[in-house]
Amino acid sequence: MILCLDSGNSRIKFGLWGDGRWLHEGALDHADCADLARLTTDWPMPARIMLANVAGAAAEQAIRQALGGWSTKLTVITSTAAAGGVRNGYRNPGQLGVDRWCALIGARSLHPGALLVVMAGTATTVDSLDASGHFLGGLILPGQQLMLSALARNTAALPFATGQRQDWPQSTDDAIVSGAIEAQVGAIERAWARLPGAERVCLISGGNAALLKKHLVIPCRQADNLPLLGLKVLADETSPES
Numbered sequence: 001m002i003l004c005l006d007s008g009n010s011r012i013k014f015g016l017w018g019d020g021r022w023l024h025e026g027a028l029d030h031a032d033c034a035d036l037a038r039l040t041t042d043w044p045m046p047a048r049i050m051l052a053n054v055a056g057a058a059a060e061q062a063i064r065q066a067l068g069g070w071s072t073k074l075t076v077i078t079s080t081a082a083a084g085g086v087r088n089g090y091r092n093p094g095q096l097g098v099d100r101w102c103a104l105i106g107a108r109s110l111h112p113g114a115l116l117v118v119m120a121g122t123a124t125t126v127d128s129l130d131a132s133g134h135f136l137g138g139l140i141l142p143g144q145q146l147m148l149s150a151l152a153r154n155t156a157a158l159p160f161a162t163g164q165r166q167d168w169p170q171s172t173d174d175a176i177v178s179g180a181i182e183a184q185v186g187a188i189e190r191a192w193a194r195l196p197g198a199e200r201v202c203l204i205s206g207g208n209a210a211l212l213k214k215h216l217v218i219p220c221r222q223a224d225n226l227p228l229l230g231l232k233v234l235a236d237e238t239s240p241e242s
Contacts, residue, residue: 001047002017006227006231010030014036018046034062034065048073049067077102085112086134087132099227103127106228106231107223114130114199114200115202117129118205119227120144120208121143122143123141123142130196131200144180188216201219202220202221205224210222
């Protein structure tokens with residue numbers, strides 16, 4: 001059994017893999033990290049624990065503390081030049097966010113051709129893989145809530161909008177919500193247009209995946225928890241039996 005942990009900007013996502021499937025999945029806020037201890041009482045100790053952490057040293061320490069004796073099985077993943085069928089195109093491979101790196105590896109395990117990999121969370125990332133598995137590069141932009149809060153915080157008269165996306169917004173709230181969504185789906189569609197490959201696929205994951213997917217005009221498939229899948233691939237690749 002493998003425990004995969006994706007410690008993101010806002011939440012910790014986790015999945016227990018065994019018998020060829022996800023046995024248990026969940027997510028919790030960083031403030032509730034101690035609740036991970038329930039895994040240690042409800043499940044047998046896994047053979048491997050894989051952690052992708054972009055939330056800093058304090059988050060890693062809190063996870064180790066919550067896992068208690070299980071923390072001896074913990075492997076902290078970092079971005080490398082190549083792994084899981086993906087070659088890292090960053091000038092400094094280690095600077096690529098490990099959540100994006102794991103998402104790319106997870107996506108590659110689902111589709112062997114050219115890929116646009118979208119992670120729609122606190123930030124929205126749009127990463128491109130060519131058919132050979134070479135990471136061409138990617139975009140990072142504020143996610144939906146960050147865009148809305150930035151306008152509310154940094155302008156004198158605009159609210160934190162609770163409107164609806166409209167083709168022709170006729171209220172301020174609708175205009176703000178529509179603008180934030182259009183900015184993100186526009187970035188995704190422009191990246192799609194640049195990606196070579198007749199058999200290319202767009203995979204979208206993250207908390208805002210369903211919101212953005214329904215407004216995209218390109219073919220796109222929702223694939224939940226891509227970083228967890230990437231961690232599972234890395235665990236398999238580095239297991240003693242591999």
